[in-house]
Structures are given as C-alpha cells and as structure tokens.
Amino acid sequence: LAKTTQPISMDSYEGQEVNITCSHNNIATNDYITWYQQFPSQGPRFIIQGYKTKVTNEVASLFIPADRKSSTLSLPRVSLSDTAVYYCLVGDAGFNKFYFGSGTKLNVKP
C-alpha cells in the first residue's frame, strides 16, 4: 500500500506561490492522489485530486510527473488564511484504506 512522505513544515509570505511536494514511491496503477487542508480544531477539507499530469481548480494546482512517484501542490499567492496543515493522500486501488502523510504545516507570514 502506497504511503507518502512530505516536508514537516514550510514558511512563506503573503502573496507568494507555495509548492509542497509529496513522495509516494509505491503508488499503484489505480491510485489517485488527493490533497487535503486542515485548520486547527477542524476536520480535513478536500482541496484537489488528480491521477497524472496537471490539474487546476479555483484553489490550487496539482502537478504529477509521468512516473507518478511524487506530486506537487501549488498554492498561488497565499494569504494568512492559508496557514494550515496540508496532507497528501494516495488512495488504495480498492479505496478501502487511506494513508495520510505526516502533513506539511504551512505558516504564512505577513
């Protein structure tokens, strides 16, 4: 089952673009890659999901190289409200087990 590795923390400043990379060397053929955001005292919230290449929505972009052994969440022009923990999640083919990474604590400074 694919597990993930992320940086423990990152610092950024308002208005900057932030890129958070997740490693998932054992990703399976049918696995999708999903990113969640979690604020203190709240449950995680879905941000974006992808299988390969690039996915973009109104919140973020997700870049996945051809080998799919990693993925990069890109947050454009972050604000203080983007300070949160970001989790990379790789779905088992049967969707019966999900392993959240350790999460990356993003701290956005003014």
Place this chain on the structure above:
Amino acid sequence: GAGVSQSPSNKVTEKGKDVELRCDPISGHTALYWYRQSLGQGLEFLIYFQGNSAPDKSGLPSDRFSAERTGGSVSTLTIQRTQQEDSAVYLCASSSGLDPDTQYFGPGTRLTVL
C-alpha cells in the same frame, strides 16, 4: 445539504470507562471512515465501511476498539476500558464510494481520558 456530523464534540472520561462516539454521514454516502488524530500528529486510519460489505478493521489499534454501522448510515465507534493513550480527536468521514473518491470530514470528537 448537511455535512458529516459527529457527537459529542468533546468527551472527558475516566480511565477504564467505555465510551461511544457517533457519526452521521452525508445522506446517500455509502462509504464511512474513522480516523484518529493525536495532538500535533497526522491522521491514523482506523476502520472503513462500504455499503453492506464487511468492514475493514485492520486499522483498529486493539480489541478494545470496535465500530458498527447500522442501516448503512449512522456509525458508532466504541472504545472499551479506555486508556490515557486513547486521548485524541476521532474524526469521521464519508464519501460516495465512487472512483475516484473524495472524503468529507466531520468536525471530530475530542476524547480526553483522565
């Protein structure tokens, strides 16, 4: 529509007591998950229900933990003879069970074992 709800939001109990945590998933969602999150840590998968299939209990940390899902909807996570290391936030999520899948999380139950 209503999201995933959990109750109670906070639970304080004494070591050795049993506790029940409740999760109401989004209506129509066939899949339901329980996770545990200790202070400052990531999410630990506990158990997964999908429709009427037998649940995947492989993440339950000990036989003191059990979970049920009645009628394919509400789920209860029971912890017997609670220990201090059980103190954590217990999160429930539900999903449509379609491929690819997106989980919607509840606010969690904060359990404190004294």
